[in-house]
Structure formats: structure tokens, C-alpha cells
Amino acid sequence: MGTVFKRDVARALSDATLKTAIDRTTVTAERKRAAALTDYPQFAAARERGTRIKDHVVAHLDHYLLEFERNATASGATVHWAADSEEACRIVLGICRGAGARRVTRSKSMLGEEIGLPHALEAAGIERVETDLAEHIVQLAGETPSHIIWPALHKTREQVSALFKASHRDPHKTEDVEAMVESARRELRDRFLSAEVGISGANFLVADSGAVCTVTNEGNAELTTTPPRVHIVTAGIEKLVPSLAHAFVLLRLLVRSATGADLTQYTTFHCGPKRPGDLDGPQEFHIVLVDNGRSRMLADAGLREMLRCIRCGACMNHCVVYRQIGGHAYGATYPGPMGAVLTPALQGAEKARDLPHACTLNGRCQEVCPVGIPLPALLRGWRDRSWKDGLVPQSVRSGLWLWRFAAERPRLYHLGTAAAVRAMRLFRRGGWIGRMPLAGAWTRYRDFPAPAGRTFMEQLRDRERGR
Amino acid sequence: MSARDAVLGAVKAALGRSRPADPADPAAVAAEALALLADPDAVRPALPGTDAAVAFAARVVSPKVGATLDRVEALADLPGAVRRYLDGQGLPHLLALQPDPALQGLDWAGFELRDAALPDEAAAFGLARWGIAETGSLVFHSGPDTAVLGHFLPLHHIAAVRASTILPHLEDYAAVCGAAPRNANLITGASGTTDIEGSYVRGAHGPRFLHVLLVAD
Ligand code: SF4
Numbered sequence: 001m002g003t004v005f006k007r008d009v010a011r012a013l014s015d016a017t018l019k020t021a022i023d024r025t026t027v028t029a030e031r032k033r034a035a036a037l038t039d040y041p042q043f044a045a046a047r048e049r050g051t052r053i054k055d056h057v058v059a060h061l062d063h064y065l066l067e068f069e070r071n072a073t074a075s076g077a078t079v080h081w082a083a084d085s086e087e088a089c090r091i092v093l094g095i096c097r098g099a100g101a102r103r104v105t106r107s108k109s110m111l112g113e114e115i116g117l118p119h120a121l122e123a124a125g126i127e128r129v130e131t132d133l134a135e136h137i138v139q140l141a142g143e144t145p146s147h148i149i150w151p152a153l154h155k156t157r158e159q160v161s162a163l164f165k166a167s168h169r170d171p172h173k174t175e176d177v178e179a180m181v182e183s184a185r186r187e188l189r190d191r192f193l194s195a196e197v198g199i200s201g202a203n204f205l206v207a208d209s210g211a212v213c214t215v216t217n218e219g220n221a222e223l224t225t226t227p228p229r230v231h232i233v234t235a236g237i238e239k240l241v242p243s244l245a246h247a248f249v250l251l252r253l254l255v256r257s258a259t260g261a262d263l264t265q266y267t268t269f270h271c272g273p274k275r276p277g278d279l280d281g282p283q284e285f286h287i288v289l290v291d292n293g294r295s296r297m298l299a300d301a302g303l304r305e306m307l308r309c310i311r312c313g314a315c316m317n318h319c320v321v322y323r324q325i326g327g328h329a330y331g332a333t334y335p336g337p338m339g340a341v342l343t344p345a346l347q348g349a350e351k352a353r354d355l356p357h358a359c360t361l362n363g364r365c366q367e368v369c370p371v372g373i374p375l376p377a378l379l380r381g382w383r384d385r386s387w388k389d390g391l392v393p394q395s396v397r398s399g400l401w402l403w404r405f406a407a408e409r410p411r412l413y414h415l416g417t418a419a420a421v422r423a424m425r426l427f428r429r430g431g432w433i434g435r436m437p438l439a440g441a442w443t444r445y446r447d448f449p450a451p452a453g454r455t456f457m458e459q460l461r462d463r464e465r466g467r
Numbered sequence: 468m469s470a471r472d473a474v475l476g477a478v479k480a481a482l483g484r485s486r487p488a489d490p491a492d493p494a495a496v497a498a499e500a501l502a503l504l505a506d507p508d509a510v511r512p513a514l515p516g517t518d519a520a521v522a523f524a525a526r527v528v529s530p531k532v533g534a535t536l537d538r539v540e541a542l543a544d545l546p547g548a549v550r551r552y553l554d555g556q557g558l559p560h561l562l563a564l565q566p567d568p569a570l571q572g573l574d575w576a577g578f579e580l581r582d583a584a585l586p587d588e589a590a591a592f593g594l595a596r597w598g599i600a601e602t603g604s605l606v607f608h609s610g611p612d613t614a615v616l617g618h619f620l621p622l623h624h625i626a627a628v629r630a631s632t633i634l635p636h637l638e639d640y641a642a643v644c645g646a647a648p649r650n651a652n653l654i655t656g657a658s659g660t661t662d663i664e665g666s667y668v669r670g671a672h673g674p675r676f677l678h679v680l681l682v683a684d
Contacts, residue, residue: 025665039512046510053503060496062478075647081471133671134662150662157664181660181668188672189586209647219619219658219673222650226615237474242500244644248637249503249510262512262531263602263637265656266619266673271647279566279583279614281649295477 005354008329018154022326025153029317032260033368040256050253051372054308057240061298064207064240065289072210075272077285085115088290092117092199092232093124095286099230101126101196107214107224108132109201110148110311111236111290114333114346117199129191131220133184140167146327148334149258149313154326198228198282200270202235203254203310204247205287211271212287213247215255215264222268231270231282237289238307244269250310253370257312293346302381306341308371315365315375321358330355337365337375344382349389356382507638512601519600520630520681526603527679532656533669534603534677541684545627546575548680549592552625556676558589563621565593567612570627584620591621595654598633598681599640604655605679606640608648615650624657624674629682 012018037043057064069079082088096104104126106112118139121128130139134152138145140163145151152160157177164180165171168187172179200221204213212233214221225231241247255261274281297303316322316336327335332343332352340359344352356379365375468476514522527534539548553560560577563584564570570592584591593613595605605626609615618624634640644651658673669675 021664025661028661028665042510042512049503049510056499056503059482060499062475062482062484063493063496065475065478081469081474083470083473083477087470131672132662133660137662150665152662153665155663157666160663177663177666178668180663181671185670185672192672193586206647211647211651217659217661218671220671222615222619222652223672226619226650237478242497242503244641245504245638246500248641251637252511259661263604263653263655265654265659267604267653267655269647269651270649271651272649275610275649277611278609278649279611280616281609289474291474291477295474295481298478299481 005329005331005358008331009325009358012325012329017156017159018326019324021154021156021159022323024156025147025150026317026323029149029260029313033257033314033317034260036256036260036262040252040262043253043256046249046253047370047372050250050310050370051308053241053246053249054310054371057242058238058298058304058307061237061240064242065237067207068205068210068240069289070210071208072212072272072287075210075285076275077210077272077287080286080288082115082288082290082292084292085290088115088234088288088292089117089120091288092234093120093126095230095232095284096121096124096126096197099196099284101230103127103129103191103195104197104199105129105131105192105195105224105228106135107198107200107216107221108135108151109199109234110145110333111201111234112199113145114236115234115290115292117234129188129195131188131192131218131224132216133181133218133220136184136188137163140164144328144333146335147313147316148311148338154328192223193227195224195228197230197232198224198226199232199234200225202233202239202287204241204250205235205239206244206247206269207240208243209269209271211244211269213251213267213269215251215267217259217261217265219266222266225270225282226280228282230284230286231273233270233285233287234290235287237291237294238309250371254310254312257314257368257370297345300345302385303341303345303378305373306338306345306378308373309338309342310371311338312370314368314370315373318364318368320360320362320364325358330358337379338373341375341378341382349382349386353386356380356386504638507636511636511638514600514635519635520598520633522600522635523598523603523628523633524681526600529603532603532677534656534679536679536681538681538683539627540682542569542627542629542682543573545570545592545680545682546573546578549625550577552623552678553590556590556623558623561589563588563591563617565591565613565617567594570594583614584617586620588621590623590625591617592625592627593617595626595628596632597640597643598628599635599637599653600633601636602653602655604637604653606644607650607652607654608644609650609652610648615652618652618654619658619673621674622670623676623678624654625678625680626654627680627682629684631684 137152147153172183202212273285322336340355563581566582597606657677660671
């Protein structure tokens, strides 16, 4: 994976269209989130509360899993358990075969991507219809999502237009985004209503009722889960919340952090199959609870906090590295800072050794995370481990060794960084460094922020002296 | 070993439960969970003013929700308000009507009614059980008198809600909702997407328009 990551990064950095596309969405997302927080002065307190709710659930995960299973079963759902991704896919395919499914609709679920469900369905010869607009775009392009909230963030409108024209039965005639969305609406309409099975993920699993919460702005989750005879939910075991009221505390944080709205347009709680007398809804409701590395994270003090993640995407929207290279360069389901922590945990450190290093440790991700996950510290944890396990390539090791040698000797460190900062100023042009010796791999495709003339420590000292 | 035992066993081991049973005292867990809901005002936005229905009405037409709103005095006025809306949109008096007895008993003379929405239904009309002022949400529970698809298939979603059923905050709904239906749908605006370059477009799969009728009774 190491060299693959470097190659993908190099490709991403040289792709000007990609950078345009990433900026168009992440800049808007950053602005909208900031505006939402201005209207929500309780955010800091809510963040603290949300953190405690997730910590509480994680500390009593066995209790809540059993409570959820009991209540979901009582509501008429069938609860399945899967230790890993293969087992989860096997269960889903088994249910699809049992339902005689030829066509399956799917509402965006990152867990589905994580366990490789799209591929598994195709390999089983089942037609898979992605109903989230972005997932539909990604499917037409034969790609994978590049962001957990906006899977097609890497596509420009021009690229989407070309894809729709090539594959929709009645494509748009004008080049505006409205017309493209309308084209997808026409294309997917009859698909929604003709699938035998609808598959969704879960944003929350409500333990005291056995309900599953999905959130969308398009309304595709409900159109996916209501008409088919069978509804399957795949969910990670960390998605539990004690009750509906706890879910609402987390929803306020999730939606503002993800899109800057206060609540998603469609927030739905699914509990059991269609009841006697109900006018619509599926006859069978299956919930697959997936571990796939989560119990390992639970056992690991350096990773347990990551189980708080509510998959809002804020950390990637605010990450300087993600914004330069995009999601695909991470080569895994989860990109950005949260992905750099999760991927080695899910796939093994040896397969993802570069990811925790693709980070400047500027701390922005932790600042914006609505459940206060100390992402930089968790990333540093992975760096330490891959160091100990000898997974870091020699060139990096010697450089890091030098840094560490100096860092452990504060005087020498300050002397060294002061010299480095002054040396870097020699290459400065208008605040950004375009080229710099020894940093060719970094400055070839992007500018390095030029340091202020003095180090942080020097400035801090000056400030403390009242200058 | 079953996958269930494997997953639960791994979780218990990770949590350091000494014996497989080793029940975390359920009463203690419940008390801890309840304490996490204390002082809800500290973690939710304050409502403008003290009247939830007034706050709801303001919220529904704000850019955050982007719906349109009309007010009527009583349920009996709803057919007239629906006709006004359809006329304003240049739509025929053709409607998928939620089979709620409270609506079906009204005077719909001059309307052609259907009790389930077609895949390309132009307009559907339903009565929400509650409104939530904090977010401007309408809450529907699926059941014998409410189809889920009635809120999602039409291009124009028209929904009435009684002022007396407007709740201040999301937690207030959690307190009154009772046993969970198959689907509890919280609807906050029309269908929208920002999936193409982050630009906001309405009517992705669900309704492009949401029109709320606030009933004063
Ligand atoms: S780590 Fe935090 S900011 Fe990133 S996706 Fe998870 S919850 Fe959101």
C-alpha cells in the first residue's frame, strides 16, 4: 500500500480538475458549518454532552447491544451478527437470495462500502441501484466514494453532465445542475419501485426501542426502504444510542457539522417490518450488526475514542492534506483524518502504513470534530506503532530520528527550528513557498505555507514578555 | 461458536468483563444514561419567544427550511387552503389524500381524490401528528391511516399541522411519541441535494415543494 499511496497522491496532486472539484464543495461546507455554529452558541456544551453519550455507550456496549437486539426482535425485526466483512456480505446475500432478488436498491451507507457490499452484490449477479445522487454518479463512473458525506465530491458538474448524457435514458438538455438532478430523478424513479430488496445503513441504533435511524436530504432512504418486500440494514456495532432523546443530542451535532443545516430534511426511525393494517412498508426487516474490527478498537486504549465517530466528515473538509489530494488517494473507504486513524485499525497497520503520516498535525480536525476525537493524538499513536514495528521506510526513519533527537533536547530543538525557519524564509514568495530543497515531493504540486519569521515558541516567549 | 457469541465475547473481553455474564447493573447504566439528558436547555438552541406555534411558523418559512406557509382557523378550512395552493401553482384539483378520517370527513367537493400517491403524483396532502418548533419539522407516524410514500412520491407535499400539537424541541417529541411505529418520519423541508459541486438543488428524489398549513384550533 505504501507505494500505491504515494503514486495515488502524486496523481491527485497533478490533477487540476480534481483540486477545483474538491474546493467547490469543501469551501462551501466549511462556510456553512461556521454559520451554523454561530447560530448555535450551545455547540461547545452539546459537543461535550455528545462526547459523554458516546463514551457511555462504548463503556456499556455489551449491555446496549443486547438491549437493542431484544427490542428489535420484539418489533419483528431479525437481528444478525457478523464478526467481519465477509460474514456480513454473506448474510446480506443470503437474505437477497431468499427474497429472490434480481434488483436491489441501496441508500448510501459507508459501512456498506467498508464491507465491500457493492462488489459482493455485483459478484452475485444482483443488479445494484445506488439511489443517493452522489452514489449514483460514482456508480456510473465505476468509481468509489471520495468523501463520506459527498461521495462524488471529486466530480465537476461538467463530468457529471457527461456521465448522465452517456447513460440516462432521457438525459438533461441544458447544462445546469437543476436539469442534471431532474435527469437522475427521471432515471431512478421506476427503479425505486421495482426492487425486491432495499438496503440502508444506520446513523443510529436506538437501544430502548430497537429502531434504526437514517438521515438523508434527498428522501432516497425512505424510497429505498419502503417499497421493496425486504429491508436490510447493515450497521456497525458502535452506532448505538440509549434512547431517542440521546439520538437527538447527537443529531444536532452531526447535521450541523456535516452540512451546516440544523436537521436533515428527512430523519426517519425504522422499527420492525410493516405492521398489520399499515398501508406500505416491507414485510421483512433485517438488521446486520457488524463488528469488523470494532471490538479490537474497543480493546485498544489508543483507538477506543475513535468509536465515538459519528461520520460527519467535518475533519476531512477542514484538512489541508485532504483538500490537496482528495479522498481516493487514501485508497480506502474512509479518507481524511478519520480515515487515517480508522483504516489501519480496520485493515491492519502494515496495509496502511503511510496514512497516519499523511498529516501535518495542525490540529484543525480535532477542533472541528463534534465529538472531540483527538485525531492528531490517535494518528501519532499509529506513527509510534509503525515506528516500533519497523514499518516506516528508512529515509523517513533517519529524518524522524534527527527530529526526535533534537525534540528531546529542548535547547537544541529551538536552536534548530529557529535556524530552519530563517532558512525557509529565503525561499518565500508572497507568503507561500513554491520550491524548497529537500521538500521537492511536497512543493512540486502545492505551496508550503511560509513560516512567520520566528518560531511559535519564540513568538510565545515574546508575547509572554509583553512585547 | 456463533457470530453473535464471537462479537459479544470480543466486546465483553475488550471491556474487561471478568465473567461472561458479569452484568453491568442495568439500573446503574439506566441512571447514567438519564443523567446525560439533564439540563437539556444547555445543549439545544433557544426558541425565539415563548409560543412554540409562532416559533414553528417563523422557522418553516426561514431559509433553513424553505417551505411556504398558510394559516387556517379550523380543519374545515383545509380544502379551501389546498385549493388556493394548487391554483397558485397552476395545478389541477387532483390530490392524493392521506386516508386519515379527520381529513377524509372534510368537504372535498370539486377535487378528484386518490388515497395513495402514484409514482409521479403532482400533489399529496396529509396531516402531521406533531410539529417541532426548534427545527420546523413535521412528524408523521406510519400506520393504517398514513402511508410513508405519501410524503415522498409527490412533487408538491402539502401538510397540515394543528397549532396545539406544536412541540418546542426535539426532546419533547421523544417524550410524547409513545411506542415506535414502523416509520417515524421527521420532515424538515423539501427534498434537496448538494451532491453536485455543493450547489443546492431541490427535488432530488422526493418533493420539490413543501407547503405547510397551520391550523389554529
Ligand atoms: S472523526 Fe469527528 S469530525 Fe471526523 S467524521 Fe468522525 S465525528 Fe466527524
